[in-house]
Amino acid sequence: MPELVIFDCDGVLVDSERLAIRVDAEFLAEMGWVMTEAEAAERFVGLSMVQVRHQVESHFGRTLPPEWEDEFQERLRESFVSELVPVQGIVEALDAIRHDTCVASSGTHEKIKFSLTLVGLYDRFAGRIFSATEVPRGKPAPDLFLHAAQRMRADPSQCVVIEDSVPGVTAALAAGMRVLAYAGGVTAAGKLERRGAVVFDDMRDLPALLDSIGNTERGAGF
Numbered sequence: 001m002p003e004l005v006i007f008d009c010d011g012v013l014v015d016s017e018r019l020a021i022r023v024d025a026e027f028l029a030e031m032g033w034v035m036t037e038a039e040a041a042e043r044f045v046g047l048s049m050v051q052v053r054h055q056v057e058s059h060f061g062r063t064l065p066p067e068w069e070d071e072f073q074e075r076l077r078e079s080f081v082s083e084l085v086p087v088q089g090i091v092e093a094l095d096a097i098r099h100d101t102c103v104a105s106s107g108t109h110e111k112i113k114f115s116l117t118l119v120g121l122y123d124r125f126a127g128r129i130f131s132a133t134e135v136p137r138g139k140p141a142p143d144l145f146l147h148a149a150q151r152m153r154a155d156p157s158q159c160v161v162i163e164d165s166v167p168g169v170t171a172a173l174a175a176g177m178r179v180l181a182y183a184g185g186v187t188a189a190g191k192l193e194r195r196g197a198v199v200f201d202d203m204r205d206l207p208a209l210l211d212s213i214g215n216t217e218r219g220a221g222f
Contacts, residue, residue, distance in 0.1 A: 001099065001210075001211075002099055002160045002210065003099075003100065003154040003155060003159060004100050004101070004102065004148075004152050004159045005097065005099045005102075005159075005160050005161075005162065005210065006103070006145060006159055006161045006162070006172075006177070007101060007102070007103050007125075007161075007162045008103075008105055008106075008162060008163045008168050009103050009105035009107060009112050009115060009116065010105065010106070010107060011164035011165065011182070011185040011186065012090070012162050012163065012164050012185075013086065013090055013103070013116065014084055014085075014086060014087065014119050014121070015084065015085050015086065015087045016080065016084055017185055017186045019076070019079045019080065019083055019084065020044075020076060021040040021045065021186060022037055022079070023072070023076050023079055025039075025040045027071075027075060028040070028056065031056075033056070041186045041187065043055065045165045045166075045167075045186060045187060046140075046163075046164075046166060046167035046168045047106060047167060048107070048133075048138040048139075049069060049073075049106075049107075049108070050132075050138065051106075051138055053068075080118060084119060085119060086120070086121060087182075087185070087203055088203065089203030089204040089206075090203045090206075091121075092204055093203045093204060093207055094121075097206070099160075099210060100152065100154070101124075101125065102125065102128035102148055102151075102152050103116075104131075104144050104145055104147075104148040105129075105130070105132070106139055106144075106167075107131060107132070108133055109129065109131045109133065112129055112131060116129075130148040130151060132144050134147060135147050138167075139167040139170070140166075140167040140168075140174070142171050142172070142175035142176075145159070145172050145175040146175050149175070156175050156176045156177055159175075159177040159178070160177065160179070160210060161175075161177050161179050162179075162180050162182060162206065163179055163181055163182065163192075164181070164182040164184075164185045164186075164192075165187055166187065166191055169181050169192055169197050172197075173194055173195075173197065178196060178198075178213065179196060179197035180197070180198050180200060180206065181194075181197045181200070182200060182201070182203065183199050183200065183201045184200075184201040184202060184203065189201065
């Protein structure tokens with residue numbers, strides 16, 4: 001069976017991506033960069049705040065003031081407090097999964113803890129949470145997932161990553177890990193399809209999919 005199941009946070013454990021892209025689109029429109037929520041999802045989902053900031057600065061051709069990120073995070077925080085919920089079916093899935101698990105997210109430790117605590121999932125992963133702030137490069141580079149595997153003392157080839165974004169799927173495959181790509185959120189299934197990734201759209205199917213990986217490993221391979 002897989003040694004370790006690595007969960008992304010946003011869009012996999014907490015249903016935050018829909019809220020984040022709404023805040024993205026509204027905030028950037030006020031600055032003069034108008035885009036639809038679909039365009040915001042295409043451009044920003046799966047990236048760290050550092051990567052988002054670089055894109056915004058590149059678009060406007062100037063360095064943003066430090067308070068820009070503080071204001072954005074405050075708006076996001078407010079939307080989380082009032083609207084954030086777990087991804088549908090994830091609680092049932094976590095109850096049924098018997099593998100070792102951890103979280104590896106593009107968010108900061110503060111944001112990950114805040115989000116997971118709001119929806120009652122933090123205690124399930126406390127002490128096993130890894131942030132892109134701990135590695136030189138964020139997704140789509142493999143650094144974060146390799147870091148998580150090393151800290152959890154797991155062989156990368158025996159890890160399965162649960163992701164919902166193109167950068168996340170790309171990063172996991174680059175790390176030599178297998179991927180279960182969740183298409184029940186804001187990223188369409190067709191964009192998540194890659195060799196080495198299995199796309200699914202219902203979190204309640206996750207335990208059976210993990211079991212099927214173990215069964216396949218004993219046969220022809222994933």
